[in-house]
Amino acid sequence: MSTIQSLDKPLVIEPLASLLPRISIPSLGNLPARFGRIGLGIIFPLLLLYLWQIATERVWLPPQLLPEPAFVWETLVDMVSSGELAGHLAVSLQRVLWSVLIGGSIGLAIGFAMGLSKTAKAYLYPSFSLFSQFPVIAWSPLMIIFFGIDEALKISTITVAVIVPFAVATYKGIENVPVKLREVGQIYQFSFAQTLWRIALPAALPAILGGVRQGAMQAWLALVFVELLASSEGLGYLLVYARNLMQLDVVMVCMATIGLVGLIFDFALGFIERHFSRWAPKGR
């Protein structure tokens, strides 16, 4: 009935259309306000958890391959209290830290060089563009030959993953320093160091921090891959080992930890990034 009406008389749609938002938008609009985005974001995981519970109850997959949530929770508590999880996590974090320090320094250096000097850019940019095309996995065979299978392999492979986002962010950040600021520097006859320290760095900082955030995320993702290769400790290692012993509960705990730590990284670095963006110059 109403459809016919609405088709015939477009006027009828108007009250309908204005009714709909009045009902839906205020309620939907209040929900994020009350619970924050986290509240809404948690619905999907909860649904997944429910599905998981149902799947294990009805044995859609063999319990050996899909342990029930309660058992995985038990394992998590077990691994946290025994310090096992913390031990592997510490090893993994250490690898990421070193890689971010080394890869970050190289990335910053390349980024600054390309951003500040046209000559450096002419020399570096083509090679760098090519370099940034390779995914970490493509590097691993070469890396194994050069660095063996020890810590050097892990750190160098993750480092490679870190360099590109750091360099790109730094380069873009400096390239986008407002011309006005540079001109002010020129008027005051700033030295190179002064230009770098007083103008380029503060102006580019938000962009660089964005690069730090991306780089750290890349490092975390690469880490898990690298630890699958040949290791005796770390989260990625634990993941494979547990699979070999059919401890899928441990596998799930590892995955949850990897996800959670990644999230914390992203959140913390995002927070720092936003903090420094506040005083970033907006004009060009």
Place this chain on the structure above:
Amino acid sequence: MKKFVSLIATALIAVGLPLAAQAQENPKTIRIAFSSAGVGGKPAAASGLLATAHQRGILEKEFAKDGIKVEWTFFVGAGPATNEALALKKIDFATQGDLPLVVARANGLRTRILLTDSRFSRNYVVVPTASTIQTLEDLRGKKITVQKGTAGQLTLNRLLTQVGLKESDLKVIDMISDSQKAALSTGDVDAAIQSSTDLVVRGLVRRIYKIEDPKLQAPSQVWVAEEFEAKYPHIVQRFVTALLRESVWAVDEKNRDELFRLWSKTGNPYSDYKEDFKGWALRDRLNPLIDEYYTSSLNKSIAEVKQFRFVRRDVTADGWIEPKYQQAALKELKLEGFWDEFDADGKRKKPAGK
């Protein structure tokens, strides 16, 4: 009245069961898995009764007349991969070492152990030739590689316990057998457990310890998935009987060279097997019996798997071994007493009166 009804019911069941058993259904295929593969993943296995039957097509012959296909799978991922396949109901029979076997049971995978596939194998702790490692004690803090989750890892743990070490005192790196050889050759790892001779012959590795004590290594076994056994007991019987018939050929010393030649289809050199079996009667190594040595070894493995914390749930061997197929086959083939039984220490049991 009630009694009468139950009597009739019992009688019906008594008559009906054998009838049902006669109207046996056959599976379309029998899926058999080896928890190993040849060099570079070649579809071949070695050193056991089932591997020999595979090479000689014995089971294909046995089941061809009923149009039952025999499918073979060779897992580079070894025992752990076999377990995943079992959980997904993709295999019916398999050979496996002790650690993945017990891990499977701890995780609720149901199998019945039918016979011993091979026993008393020899292995060595090897190190790159230039290494300073001389004894097991020297392994402390060193990098050793083993395929994790396989019987080799349990053997390593037993070895380390002997000299008061734990896995955590070393860096134990997970690698498949092919990678282990590569890593030993380049000196990327400090040690491995290997039986192969080729790296020794080429002067790349040195053997520092011979693993021969039957308490350090468990026999490998052939099992059937419980579901398959419940459904097709007659096929299981034919499978076991065919294997034992084949075993008579395999343990005949006349066939020693031929046997090693068949096994070398894995890509491992003939000399590996020749050396491994040196000083052994084939009949003792390829001994299918479920004897005292086998059962005590299984129980020991179960205890150790728990002790070394490879599983967290308890495992029991109750109802796991199913010797009836083997016994029926031995009887049918008139092979009772053909193989010697061994005791819990792996020593030959002297038959009474001899």
